[in-house]
Amino acid sequence: MDRPAILAQQLEKTYNIPKKLTGKMARLRQLVSREVHSIRAVDNVSFSVQEGEFVGYIGPNGAGKSTTVKMLAGILHPTSGKLLVNGLCPANQRQQLAWHIGVVFGQRTQLWWDLPTRDSFELLAAMYEVSRQQYSAWLERFEQMLGLHEFLDVPVRRLSLGQRMRADLAAALLHRPALLLLDEPTIGLDVIAKNRIREFLRYVNAEERVTIVLTSHDLRDIEQLCKRVMVIDHGNLVFDGSMSRLRQQAALPTTLKVRYLSMPEHLYPGTHMGCGTSAQGILRVLSIEPESTSVSVQFDRNQVSAAEALARMHMFGEIVDISMEEPLIEQVIRRLLEPEGKAGLLG
């Protein structure tokens, strides 16, 4: 099939928020007021996703990620533009589409809060008219992989966040959807739980051939899972390409903080020094904290490895402690939006 899993053309979503009136009898006038201000949550966004892809969709808070995902699922109706998911129009064919997609919202479970987890699965099986055999096969497949057997008989309200997310993911795949929409599936989870979810998603995409669109705050989710990433900011798609190209384009520095046994000399904020085998390999001293005998340097991971940077810093004295800071998603986007970084990113 060469039909794309998702096709969005000039997609737009505008919210009309009633203007807050002030002054005399403001609350009364508010009732009849037609004054609104429009907020364009998604503005002229076009992209397509092929079957089997694993796409990361990132952006800062309020950038329009969730709005896009909710339009894909048919929850929100686009203000204008064309949208086809699995060949169906989500706004007009919401119910038909629901048979073919799975949706997980990280912040909100779709399971029955007060009932054992198993009951939720059985109710969903009824809702999606999944046959007995298909249900058993599904349970057998995911029970071990997601460790569902640990909590099948525990009410959903008593599951840990990680368990609940596993259960929600399994539930979203019960009716064998071709497309999985995940809105912040790792939010609030610890590292181990995150890794488990990532491993599972990688399997679902590679082995079960499920197309996945994932939004996340955590750049590592995207780095480890998605070959392709889309960045949205203020409703605009500002980047659409491979993860490696994003890292290249953004050329984001990693920060290394080193604490020395005693404060080394000849290091000042802004000092540049060569590092590693590449000619462009440079460490830049970001800050010096004499009271804690610490020095922070920044370097580009494309040119300098962490080991090389550490070796270079070791030349200045004995190191007692180190910490590394990877660029935050907000910084990636800020970098993308800087005038010199913006040109030629799309396409």
Place this chain on the structure above:
Amino acid sequence: MNPHNTSLFCRALRLYVKLVGASVRSRMQYPFDFIASLLIQAVMVLYDFVLIAVILWRFTSIASWDIYEVGALYAVSRLGFGLYRLFCNELDRFEAYIVRGEFDSMLVRPWPSLLTLLSRNLDLGRMSWIVQGIGVMAVCLPALLRRGSLDMWGALMLLACSVLSLALFAAVGLATASAAFWIVRIEELQVFTVHAPGTASLYPLDIYPGWLRNLLLTVLPVGVGNYIPCVYLLGKGGSWLNLVVPPVWAAICLLAAYRLWRLAETRYHSTGS
């Protein structure tokens, strides 16, 4: 995708029963809360009973309707409202779904949102109005039959009117819930469209000024379900049309409310995450 040959209606009904079962089981997870709410409701029922008894004992008749006739009228409306609260409780607390964005999860299912919404909570703790209606009916119907104001057929029609009343409450409740998609907060509006008219319809509409009577028989039509048929069934005038017009009006109202709901759904804004 239609994996079964059974009709859509049967499949929807089967799912509804299953989901309602789950909601009842959920409720039973908190037995103390359930029993407490039943007890509170029982006290309220008793209080209401005493109130009507006092009113009727004091006046003996209201606008040429005597105690048993008012009782029959009252019981039909109470049963209708009780059934509405039992089956459509989620419409009554729909504001919460909009405010918290919970309606999202109704919209990702391959079924009409109304089916998944109404099946979420069949509130057995709210049986008090039904109990009240049955109680009043049990006193008034035999009395009316005994003195010949009503024959067996009329009595059955009167009972059937409670379903009619349910339909009218549901129509008004659904239209009011739809308004939440635009104005979000609807609790005050519900008082005006559902609860106050519901209370007003407990008594013969003859006691109200003309404009109020007209209001309760047209745009807020909860009076259509009990007053209009009762006028004819209890021999206070009218014609067979009093039995035909109300169901037709109820069907029109339900249909219109459902159309409004479907339109409103497309305006859903959800909430940020």
